[in-house]
Amino acid sequence: xxxxxxxxxxxxxxxxxxxxxxxxxxxxxxxxxxxxxxxxxxxxxxxxxxxxxxxxxxxxxxxxxxxxxxxxxxxxxxxxxxxxxxxxxxxxxxxxxxxxxxxxxxxxxxxxxxxxxxxxxxxxxxxxxxxxxxxxxxxxxxxxxxxxxxxxxxxxxxxxxxxxxxxxxxxxxxxxxxxxxxxxxxxxxxxxxxxxxxxxxxxxxxxxxxxxxxxxxxxxxxxxxxxxxxxxxxxxxxxxxxxxxxxxxxxxxxxxxxxxxxxxxxxxxxxxxxxxxxxxxxxxxxxxxxxxxxxxxxxxxxxxxxxxxxxxxxxxxxxxxxxxxxxxxxxxxxxxxxxxxxxxxxxxxxxxxxx
Amino acid sequence: xxxxxxxxxxxxxxxxxxxxxxxxxxxxxxxxxxxxxxxxxxxxxxxxxxxxxxxxxxxxxxxxxxxxxxxxxxxxxxxxxxxxxxxxxxxxxxxxxxxxxxxxxxxxxxxxxxxxxxxxxxxxxxxxxxxxxxxxxxxxxxxxxxxxxxxxxxxxxxxxxxxxxxx
Numbered sequence: 400x401x402x403x404x405x406x407x408x409x410x411x412x413x414x415x416x417x418x419x420x421x422x423x424x425x426x427x428x429x430x431x432x433x434x435x436x437x438x439x440x441x442x443x444x445x446x447x448x449x450x451x452x453x454x455x456x457x458x459x460x461x462x463x464x465x466x467x468x469x470x471x472x473x474x475x476x477x478x479x480x481x482x483x484x485x486x487x488x489x490x491x492x493x494x495x496x497x498x499x500x501x502x503x504x505x506x507x508x509x510x511x512x513x514x515x516x517x518x519x520x521x522x523x524x525x526x527x528x529x530x531x532x533x534x535x536x537x538x539x540x541x542x543x544x545x546x547x548x549x550x551x552x553x554x555x556x557x558x559x560x561x562x563x564x565x566x567x568x569x570x571x572x573x574x575x576x577x578x579x580x581x582x583x584x585x586x587x588x589x590x591x592x593x594x595x596x597x598x599x600x601x602x603x604x605x606x607x608x609x610x611x612x613x614x615x616x617x618x619x620x621x622x623x624x625x626x627x628x629x630x631x632x633x634x635x636x637x638x639x640x641x642x643x644x645x646x647x648x649x650x651x652x653x654x655x656x657x658x659x660x661x662x663x664x665x666x667x668x669x670x671x672x673x674x675x676x677x678x679x680x681x682x683x684x685x686x687x688x689x690x691x692x693x694x695x696x697x698x699x700x701x702x703x704x705x706x707x708x709x710x711x712x713x714x715x716x717x718x719x720x721x722x723x724x725x726x727x728x729x730x731x732x733x734x735x736x737x738x739x740x741x742x743x744x745x746x747x748x749x750x751x752x753x754x
Numbered sequence: 755x756x757x758x759x760x761x762x763x764x765x766x767x768x769x770x771x772x773x774x775x776x777x778x779x780x781x782x783x784x785x786x787x788x789x790x791x792x793x794x795x796x797x798x799x800x801x802x803x804x805x806x807x808x809x810x811x812x813x814x815x816x817x818x819x820x821x822x823x824x825x826x827x828x829x830x831x832x833x834x835x836x837x838x839x840x841x842x843x844x845x846x847x848x849x850x851x852x853x854x855x856x857x858x859x860x861x862x863x864x865x866x867x868x869x870x871x872x873x874x875x876x877x878x879x880x881x882x883x884x885x886x887x888x889x890x891x892x893x894x895x896x897x898x899x900x901x902x903x904x905x906x907x908x909x910x911x912x913x914x915x916x917x918x919x920x921x
Contacts, residue, residue: 486781526882530808534795537816541788544820548781548827556827563824567817587884 413516421522429502429669432705434464436665440713447717468658476654479550486549491652491659494542497535498666504528505673506590508683508697520683520697521590528589529581532674533574536629540566542663543631543648550651558647561637561724568731569628569635575739576621579746580611580678593682606687612679617742619679621735626675628731630667633716637724672708673701680704760800767793780826784819791815802875805884 438453438460445452453460478487508520525531540563547559584592598609612619628635639647649660676682681704683697722730770793773786791814798807878886891899 483779483781486785489785525804527804527808527884530805530812534808534811534816537812537820540816540820541823544823544827545781545785548823560824560827563820567820570816 410516417518418522421520425502425507425522426499428702429499429666432669433662433665434468436668436709437467437661438463439709440665440716443710443713444717447714471654471658474654476656477651479552479651481551482651483549483551486545488656490542490546490549491656491663492542493545494539495659495663495666497538497542498663498670501532501535501670502673504531504589505677505701506593506682507701519590524588524590526586526588528592529577529587529678533570533577536670537570539629539663539667546652546660547648550648552651554644554646554650555648558637558639558644558650562631562648565631565635565637565727565731566629568728569625569735572731572735572739573622573625573629575736575743576618576625577678579615579618579742582743582746582750583611583614589677589682593677593684596681597684597688599688606689608681608684608686608688610679610681615679615742615746617738618746619675621739621742622679623675625731625735626671627712627715628727630664630671632664632668632712634719634722635727636721637727668709668712669705672705672712675708676701676704680708756800760797763793763796763800767797781823784823784826787822788815788819791819802878803883805887 442452453463456462503522506521511518543562683701685692770786770789795807795810
């Protein structure tokens, strides 16, 4: 009997059970990465600046995220007198939830055969996967805008307005750089995009997999840079530029609400790395098509690649100063956007010629 | 199962729709509208139109509403004065009730889509909604598509001309 895809219609009980397990596993791992990314960032930046970073809590400061969490949890939760209450309370949630919800379409391994069923190692395989990611990252801007506006403080408002302008202008270039990937893959499903990247490179080189970074290096650079701008990481952290805006949109926040903003920042960092890995670096597939590499389970490769990219993002923070606001806009509209359009044009020509 | 979910989402849509018109602060109204758009996207998913759902969230909730929010923030409106517009509210209530009656009348009379014609529910599920939209848009409806893009281009050029002091 051919194994069939497990779905709600052919065995609801097992489907719901498997789904719950997958949800718990993915959510747990993501939250764990988010918590320890803070420790990791402080450690890496510390060592890059010839300091030690956190050392006191636990072995090499390993308990630091827990200590930070406890500290923020017991802080007094202040709401400014002049703030608009509802948006002020909603904003931290509206920035964290879109960040976490995008993890649902990231595939983390090949299909599992259990009994007569095929279980995909992915929470859900949408045939609009990439559009789903863009839809939800687009919603993330609400959190920042509302936080900035509702705090009723000058610094927050400036941070919020900067964030909106920045995210809207870079979303465009990010979307256009991804279109080149669709032209090669002819599908929007992330699962199929990953399986296409496991084939031989351009159908010739049998060791090296057909990762899209090899055929789309420009799109990779554009997507990664625009991704950094969208999640407000250095060198594009204008919305919370501490030297000019105190702490930008989250100036007036305290206690767990402030912690939620921090979690959202690291969740965004994790998610943007996972998306870049899935679209350009072969997702969960092994870096070389050799038996020793392909034997390692998929999620190990996925996590390894995600951690490598996160390290790179943190490294950028230790290396580059913040760009000026007019430079940011210049880069977004006059460099990124034309380059992304050019890339779409070239890819279209090559695809037509190769057919 | 699906009908319970539908009623749940429909309830949220109606509540957030009411929030749009009843909230005092314009920002809260805008948030209500965002939620309405979001729930409409859920309806699109339930109608086997995932592409429409994604576009709904991306374009309406993700782009247009952000701009509206931006404008509200920059104009710095206080809470709206409702007394000035009492007459307007009454007449718009009458007008919207008439539109509602009209919609219900046409829904009761018309046939359900997807039961006949080339593109059936089965075809949408087997070929894929995105593929079907793409194919028809770039073959059958290529002329309206191009006209729409020229229209948008004109609007963009117009916006640039209006915004710039010297062209």
